[in-house]
Amino acid sequence: MSLKHAILTLLETEESSGYDLLKQFQSRLGYFWNASHQQIYAQLKSMHSEQLIDFHVEAQANKPDKKVYTLTQAGRDALSEWVQQPLKLGKVNDALLVKLYAGHLADKDQLLEEMTNYRDNHQRMLNTFLAIEEEYKNSSAKEKKNLALPYLTLRRGIIGEQACLDWADEVIDFLHS
Structure with missing residues (x-):
């Protein structure tokens, strides 16, 4: 699994800003998949370039504007394709x-x-x-x-x-x- 698929999974359920995604990783997926702030933002930029996600800008009072990301149809298709592929079992390093x-x-x-x-x-x-x-x-x-x-x-x-x-x-x- 890649970070891309984890982000697509989260965005499939609700649109989110990068900060919202970080909080979702910490409170939801973080129990079994971790990502840093920097990794999430770098992946969002890459996924936007691949046209898997889009964003709109929301103005905030007394804060910088924020980008709110949504899945594109290509993103839904990529997530659907990934979900249907068999996974290799992960190895444990403990x-x-x-x-x-x-x-x-x-x-x-x-x-x-x-x-x-x-x-x-x-x-x-x-x-x-x-x-x-x-x-x-x-x-x-x-x-x-x-x-x-x-x-x-x-x-x-x-x-x-x-x-x-x-x-x-x-x-x-x-x-x-």
Whole structure:
């Protein structure tokens, strides 16, 4: 997947400024796809050159004008084509797993601290996902229908975080023995 496809996905649901897209990455896609401010703006410029998106300028009081981006038909077509293509499975690069693999060389207390931090981070993420899930469950039937597929991505996140917590507990128990 590329940043281009992530942006097309966000713009498919609502027109947005570059700043709005950054906020959407942080609050929505950021749980499974990250992009910096600079990457987003560079990609928007490139996508505009490719005629995948267009923009109109909105004046703002006491602020610079902002560009609000929308998908063009070419952008919709590109997104549709990408969605229909099979994906290659992503590879995992996880420094903690490498460190644990070589853990016989580390101090046991240091590994315990590392695993406790790992567990705490995943517990915070799970709590965040569960709060988002509660919002979804409290939404109207129409909203639930419109958000059904994004909800399933949230469920994947919840299940993944629960698995990380289970694994962390297993490692922590082992290190305590």
